[in-house]
């Protein structure tokens with residue numbers, strides 16, 4: 001093989017490694033991801049801005065639930081990722097879990113492990129187990145890089161596929177807006193912004209496993225979604241209107257339950 005050919009092959013394999021990866025747990029192939037380091041930098045700026053504009057609740061039972069669930073799930077996930085060849089995916093993650101005083105039914109996790117819960121979702125969570133359901137689901141979105149896929153799509157649709165750093169430089173406001181939409185950030189959305197059905201079912205499946213790894217019984221997850229669905233009434237939260245069949249969601253979770261239970265280690269055992 002000529003030297004040039006070897007170099008080309010090496011370059012190509014680096015390129016493929018960079019552009020095509022697989023989602024942990026599900027093994028789904030991902031292409032055209034944006035540089036995660038750039039998204040993490042954006043996340044840090046956006047996260048700090050959200051925190052500075054919000055009323056943070058840092059003491060009391062609710063804040064403790066959010067921090068507990070966050071710390072238990074993130075350390076279980078970190079351990080799993082490091083021992084299954086995915087350490088790169090969480091490199092430079094610096095987890096943070098904050099509870100924001102806001103009636104919006106929302107929660108999200110930005111790349112880098114920046115998590116926010118809004119008090120509006122807590123009544124549906126009911127207790128720390130319910131918080132763990134949402135926490136597992138949101139962390140799953142981040143680990144699976146769903147926001148990255150959405151941001152990449154957004155740049156393609158709205159800015160003709162320009163590189164992220166160029167978009168940030170030339171159209172900072174629009175880029176920031178895209179970012180916030182991609183990660184479901186913001187109280188003004190009124191409801192938890194839904195990801196696509198494909199992303200939702202992937203996050204549901206991974207979320208069950210993540211909470212189980214941390215010692216939370218994954219059977220709490222279908223219960224949470226049933227409560228969310230019951231909350232509907234005459235004006236169901238948007239998350240339900242865009243996922244018109246919450247029963248199917250619960251059904252899928254019950255199907256994935258046996259897989260999740262393989263990871264379940266009850267706390268203290």
Ligand SMILES: [Zn+2]
Pocket residue numbers: 137141194195200203
């Ligand atoms: Zn979701």
